[in-house]
Every structure is written in C-alpha cells, then in structure tokens.
Amino acid sequence: MEPLLPDPKKDRMVNTVLPPPQYPLTHNLLFPENKRIGKQEVPDWNFLKDHLLKEGRIHKKDLIQIINDVTEIMKKEPNVLTVDEPAVIVGDIHGQYYDLVHLLDKAGDPSTLNYVFLGDYVDRGIYSMECLMLLFAIKLNYPGHCFLLRGNHECRGITEHFTFRAEVLEKFDIDVYELIMQCFDTMPLIAVVNQQYLCMHGGVSPHMKTIESVNDVNRFSEIPLEGLICDIVWADPIDDEIADKYEYADNPERACSVKYGLDPAKKLLDDNDLTLLVRAHQVQVQGYKMHYWEKPQSLPTVITIFSAPNYCDCYKNKAAVIKLEGENFSIKNYEEVPHPYHLPGGINLFQFSMPYLADKVLDMLFHILKKGDNIEQNDGYVMEEDDVDFNRLLAAIGPGNTNDAAVMKNKINAVSRMRRMYKNLKENHDILLQIKMVNDGRIPRGLLLDGKPAIRNAVKEFDLASQLDKENEKRPPHKHMNQ
Numbered sequence: 270m271e272p273l274l275p276d277p278k279k280d281r282m283v284n285t286v287l288p289p290p291q292y293p294l295t296h297n298l299l300f301p302e303n304k305r306i307g308k309q310e311v312p313d314w315n316f317l318k319d320h321l322l323k324e325g326r327i328h329k330k331d332l333i334q335i336i337n338d339v340t341e342i343m344k345k346e347p348n349v350l351t352v353d354e355p356a357v358i359v360g361d362i363h364g365q366y367y368d369l370v371h372l373l374d375k376a377g378d379p380s381t382l383n384y385v386f387l388g389d390y391v392d393r394g395i396y397s398m399e400c401l402m403l404l405f406a407i408k409l410n411y412p413g414h415c416f417l418l419r420g421n422h423e424c425r426g427i428t429e430h431f432t433f434r435a436e437v438l439e440k441f442d443i444d445v446y447e448l449i450m451q452c453f454d455t456m457p458l459i460a461v462v463n464q465q466y467l468c469m470h471g472g473v474s475p476h477m478k479t480i481e482s483v484n485d486v487n488r489f490s491e492i493p494l495e496g497l498i499c500d501i502v503w504a505d506p507i508d509d510e511i512a513d514k515y516e517y518a519d520n521p522e523r524a525c526s527v528k529y530g531l532d533p534a535k536k537l538l539d540d541n542d543l544t545l546l547v548r549a550h551q552v553q554v555q556g557y558k559m560h561y562w563e564k565p566q567s568l569p570t571v572i573t574i575f576s577a578p579n580y581c582d583c584y585k586n587k588a589a590v591i592k593l594e595g596e597n598f599s600i601k602n603y604e605e606v607p608h609p610y611h612l613p614g615g616i617n618l619f620q621f622s623m624p625y626l627a628d629k630v631l632d633m634l635f636h637i638l639k640k641g642d643n644i645e646q647n648d649g650y651v652m653e654e655d656d657v658d659f660n661r662l663l664a665a666i667g668p669g670n671t672n673d674a675a676v677m678k679n680k681i682n683a684v685s686r687m688r689r690m691y692k693n694l695k696e697n698h699d700i701l702l703q704i705k706m707v708n709d710g711r712i713p714r715g716l717l718l719d720g721k722p723a724i725r726n727a728v729k730e731f732d733l734a735s736q737l738d739k740e741n742e743k744r745p746p747h748k749h750m751n752q
C-alpha cells in the first residue's frame with residue numbers, strides 16, 4: 270500500500286476517510302512492465318482509477334506522456350468513427366470523477382465493451398483533470414474500443430470562461446493546459462455505432478449534407494464560431510411542439526449555432542440508412558429524453574443522454590447511458606455518489622470565514638448606535654434603520670445642517686442592508702455555495718436580501734436550477750476564434 274499523507278496530531282474528524290496518498294504515483298507503478306503493448310508504455314488504468322479516487326496525484330512528466338500518446342492516437346482517427354456493438358454511449362461528464370467511476374463500474378468493463386463518450390468531460394465539476402486522466406488511460410489501453418468525441422467544452426474559449434483552465438493551473442501548470450488544448454483539437458466529431466446510431470455531442474447542421482462528407486473537413490483547430498463543426502458540438506433539437514413546423518431555428522440560449530427540427534434530422538438519418546440520432550449537451554431530469562416528434566407511438570428520431578448525476582451538485586437529475594448489446598437497446602440510470610467536499614473556486618477557510626467576521630463587526634456597530642437599551646437581539650432578528658437613535662447620533666456628531674442627518678441616515682441604511690446580507694450569507698452558507706456554483710461563482714442579484722425562504726426555494730427544483738444556470742448554457746464571448 271502506498272504511504273498516506275501523515276496525520277501527526279491524529280485529529281481527523283472523520284477518521285474512516287483516509288488521508289490522500291503522500292506521493293504522486295511512481296512511473297513504474299503507473300506504467301507497469303506487464304502492461305506494455307510492444308515497446309509502448311501503457312498506464313495501469315485500474316490502479317490509476319483507485320489512486321485518483323483517493324485524491325492522489327501523478328507526476329507532470331507522466332501526465333504529459335499520457336496526453337501526448339492519446340493525441341497521437343486521436344490525430345490518426347477520422348472525423349467520423351465506425352464502432353460496433355456491444356457498446357456503451359455516454360453523455361456529458363463535466364468533471365464529476367466519482368460519478369464517472371461509478372458509471373464505468375456499473376455499465377461494463379471497458380476491456381469487454383466498446384465505449385463512445387459524447388464529449389463535455391471538463392468544466393463545472395472540480396475533478397475534470399481526474400476525469401481526463403482516467404479516460405485517457407482507458408483510451409491508451411483500448412485505442413480501438415474507447416472513443417472520445419469532442420464536446421463544446423473541449424476548447425480554449427470555454428475552458429477559460431468556466432473552471433477547467435483554473436483547475437489545471439492549480440493542479441499542474443500552463444504547459445499541461447496548452448497540451449490538453451492541442452489534444453482537444455484532435456478529438457473526432459461523430460461516431461456511427463452498429464450501422465444504426467448516429468452519435469455526436471450537439472447534433473444536425475444545415476451544412477451537413479451526408480455523414481461521409483464530414484470526413485472532408487479539417488477538424489484540427491479551436492471550435493469555430495459557426496459552420497459545420499460548431500453545429501456538431503453546439504446545436505440543440507427544436508422545442509417539441511414546433512419540431513415538425515420548422516427545419517431550423519435560431520438558438521438564442523446558446524448565442525451560437527442552430528436548433529434543428531424533425532425534417533433535417535430524419536432526412537440525414539434516412540439518407541445515410543441510420544435509425545436514431547444519439548446526442549448529449551443538455552441536462553435531463555431522468556438522464557435522457559426521447560424526442561418523439563411524429564406520432565406518439567413511433568420511434569424517437571433523437572435521444573438526448575446526460576451522464577452527470579445531480580449536475581453541479583444541485584440539479585437533482587439522474588444520469589443515463591445507452592447500452593447496445595446483441596441488437597438490444599437499453600437505457601441505464603445512475604444516481605449520484607458522494608464525493609469529497611471542496612469549497613468552490615478553491616477558496617480557503619479564511620476567505621470562507623469572512624462573512625462571520627464581518628457580521629460580528631457590523632453587530633458591534635449596531636449596538637453602539639441602537640436606540641435605548643431595550644432592543645434585545647434574538648436569533649433571526651435584524652435591526653433596521655428605525656431602531657437607530659438618530660437624535661443621539663446627531664447630538665454626538667454636533668450641530669450641523671439637515672444634510673448631515675440625511676447622509677448619516679443613508680449610511681446607516683446601507684450598513685443595515687449589508688448586515689442583513691451577511692446574516693443571510695452566514696446562515697445559508699452551504700446552500701448559497703451551491704447556488705454560486707451553478708451561477709458561475711455569482712450569487713443572483715437580490716437573493717441575499719430576500720432571505721431564507723427565497724434561498725431554499727431557489728435550489729429546491731430542477732427547473733429552478735436550470736433557470737439559474739441559463740446564462741451558463743451560452744457560448745461566452747470569444748478571443749480564440751482566429752487561431
């Protein structure tokens with residue numbers, strides 16, 4: 270067993286959870302002799318999986334070797350892959366390493382099945398690096414059986430805007446980040462599974478005449494702002510009610526690409542002798558959604574699958590994967606599993622404690638200014654402007670004009686509001702952290718002043734989580750487009 274981080278004081282609060290391994294994995298443990306394919310060193314993915322579950326690290330040079338080897342393999346893959354059954358098709362992962370491991374354990378051993386991942390491995394969840402390390406290690410073991418398609422998050426613009434770039438800089442450095450971005454540029458775009466299922470991250474594009482023609486485009490670059498590759502990773506199915514009325518529509522929720530209706534999806538499938546479009550890209554309460562756009566009893570034209578359960582730790586959604594085995598098509602559901610808790614944005618305990626400290630300081634200020642001595646502070650009671658003895662205050666600051674009084678009143682009002690905010694912040698730290706996480710680090714305006722009931726309601730329902738998260742579905746303004 271590898272040595273664990275020392276615990277000299279023996280004061281771990283939860284001593285059933287072991288400390289993380291003390292050292293990064295040695296090269297020989299990560300790439301054991303017996304795993305070699307010819308002269309090629311291949312990582313022991315099972316060993317790495319367990320090491321990462323314990324929050325262990327690996328050396329930068331070993332990680333670089335893994336990234337470079339995966340890049341070399343994917344570079345040679347066509348834009349459109351052909352995959353046979355038995356196969357598992359997996360939707361968005363988004364840095365949820367513990368859920369990814371759970372899903373792999375349940376859905377089937379990658380040594381016995383083909384795996385097609387539909388992209389969005391990184392961002393949002395804080396274990397994006399671990400997800401990539403494991404998926405890359407599996408890819409190196411089974412290069413012809415594990416396929417990693419590109420999602421809209423596998424690029425510079427998005428990982429910079431969300432959490433992945435910061436995570437790589439925290440865990441490794443900018444060299445590693447740049448290498449991963451170059452690796453993302455080599456990811457294939459589409460997989461045709463079992464000559465029936467058309468798989469990609471987003472979906473159909475008006476620029477996609479035949480599936481075969483997708484092989485003619487040069488995919489080795491940052492994801493473009495528009496056009497075929499942009500649509501493959503960004504497009505969404507059109508709203509159910511109008512899917513048979515429009516071929517394509519604008520996609521304001523994404524601020525780029527299109528929404529596609531029944532006709533273009535059906536035509537693309539028919540022209541290429543395929544039966545179903547399987548795509549990811551949108552969180553679903555049940556982990557999947559069948560888009561029945563014709564008669565209710567007909568087969569769906571499109572299926573959305575999403576494989577990150579309780580997305581962002583607050584959607585309360587299930588995860589799903591599709592399993593194809595001996596002509597059988599089945600959907601498997603997974604619940605979330607526990608993962609180690611980290612404060613969002615990697616903030617430390619000092620930053621975390623600031624609201625408590627500020628609350629105490631403001632409390633003192635109010636006690637100095639309060640009217641008489643009869644206001645007892647009970648739990649949950651927050652003093653307001655009216656509770657402050659302005660006459661005493663004005664007498665104390667000396668004779669002045671009424672402007673002084675107005676200025677002072679405004680200041681006290683501001684302090685009162687601030688105090689109420691801090692009180693809510695303190696009481697609801699955990700819930701607010703969840704809200705901040707979906708809201709990309711920002712607390713929605715007004716929520717703190719509305720207090721506890723509003724905050725609790727805000728995280729209660731999937732719909733509300735989606736509502737709060739809406740802004741994060743959009744493509745952010747870009748600076749990498751001309752690369």
Ligand SMILES: [Mn+2]
Pocket residue numbers: 361389420421422470549550551
């Ligand atoms: Mn996506």
